[in-house]
Amino acid sequence: MIRIFVTGGTFDKTYDEIRGALSFGDTHLPEMLRLGRSRVDVAVRTLMMVDSLDMTDADRAVIVRNCVECAESRIVITHGTDTMVETAHAIAAGVVGKTVVLTGAMIPYAFGSSDGLFNLGSALTFAQVLPPGVYIAMNGQHFHWDRVRKNRDTGVFEPL
Amino acid sequence: MIRIFVTGGTFDKTYDEIRGALSFGDTHLPEMLRLGRSRVDVAVRTLMMVDSLDMTDADRAVIVRNCVECAESRIVITHGTDTMVETAHAIAAGVVGKTVVLTGAMIPYAFGSSDGLFNLGSALTFAQVLPPGVYIAMNGQHFHWDRVRKNRDTGVFEPL
């Protein structure tokens, strides 16, 4: 079984029609798994629902503790892209012997044209086959946690 | 680099608004890779554009020959689900030393609610990491070519 931890990020941004602004509601993960007709055995838990620019060290400690304490040894984490690498570093420092794959989206799933479903299919697959370690899965590619950075100008994850 | 061979199937069915029926036009693969923001190095070639129920032995011979002759050792094939297992058998008999992943969709991509993008993300990922062999990637899972069948009643691929 694969554990999925939801932390928010662009993946789960929705449009608040009363305020006319982006916001977070419930996660779209279950709907996405249904749309993708996923038959991967998963358990989904929402840890937080935040923009990753607002994620604190305390938030990261919550993520690390959940990775350590959960029964599953294969984990996918949905996460905002802006500080995904920073969280990967925290997990690498605190979690051993598990395969942890962080993924996200450049466009909210609630928009019709999201990369989220493609990334989710890719991340769930990497989580099944990669050896223990911490990885970032974006754009169909995967990176080891300490060999990647997000280029803020282009929005693309690049190898270090 | 991963070679993608397009053969048609539900993946690429479109709605012909003059005839009011399903039909095949150009493949949606490039649009799907763009939507998924894929940065996997791929080369796409359309071999045929058929419903897999109409696929002949001659068609399968074309697929096998292309798998053998292409320079790439990692291959993804989009294919109708009804005879995907049959084609996997033909490839297993004719191709050695390459990782070949067949995938498809239950709902056409041109419909808003397709599983195609999820499956494409998963198949491209399996093709990067699995050892040489012939596999079917559907629903986020993968099956060895000789240990799977499609349940025609439920539409689901099951282990043998």
Place this chain on the structure above:
Amino acid sequence: MIRIFVTGGTFDKTYDEIRGALSFGDTHLPEMLRLGRSRVDVAVRTLMMVDSLDMTDADRAVIVRNCVECAESRIVITHGTDTMVETAHAIAAGVVGKTVVLTGAMIPYAFGSSDGLFNLGSALTFAQVLPPGVYIAMNGQHFHWDRVRKNRDTGVFEPL
């Protein structure tokens, strides 16, 4: 209040993933009204769910009788485009003193890129403001029942 009669047509075609073919299930009308955030006071009734090429004289008699017998004087009918004009003639012969607007779609609503929502918004509007008579509303335009034909080659409704 506006009465909406559903008769099927491209509007309501869905993809049957087990058979890999187009089919009719429940109507998408309530979902479309919700998506459009319609606040028009309507009552929806499904009379049949057929491809308009398969519609019989008996089917048309059912439609005419429902138009005559319903309490509302303003009616929208969703209908396949191929024989929409023929049904409009039947209604014109049998219904007096009511505003009846037939509409449809060239692409099924279940596809992401349907003209159905645009046509529904237009037809509900024409039904509110046009004087008694039988009309076809397609492409944002309206035609009196006896001054229109569908061009089968282009798929477009044209004035006679």
Place this chain on the structure above:
Amino acid sequence: MIRIFVTGGTFDKTYDEIRGALSFGDTHLPEMLRLGRSRVDVAVRTLMMVDSLDMTDADRAVIVRNCVECAESRIVITHGTDTMVETAHAIAAGVVGKTVVLTGAMIPYAFGSSDGLFNLGSALTFAQVLPPGVYIAMNGQHFHWDRVRKNRDTGVFEPL
């Protein structure tokens, strides 16, 4: 011919994937007209691309002047919903003898689930058939400019 003036609003908000925020790019009007297969004779002109909460008196003067000076006597204006009523008042004070219909959306068109296409179909239809005057067309309904307000709590336009 119907003149369409674009002023921005939720209708045309897009997601800026570099900044992770809502923004305005080019208008989606031509794409929406194509999707709706509209055959209404229209000319589209973008006057501005702003959130209606940021619209100034000078902006409204630009809209009024364009309504007065354009050759067409039937006009649709896409506009943010928050100050749509205020702009309608300005137009009513400055434009005579023309049918002006303001419309908008609660959800951006770029999201998959927008009410925009329904509203556009409705607004283009009201513009064809209503007598000279200034109207707001939302939710399939229309309101005279001085008999409507937007309920900010529910997001719904209500009669005064």
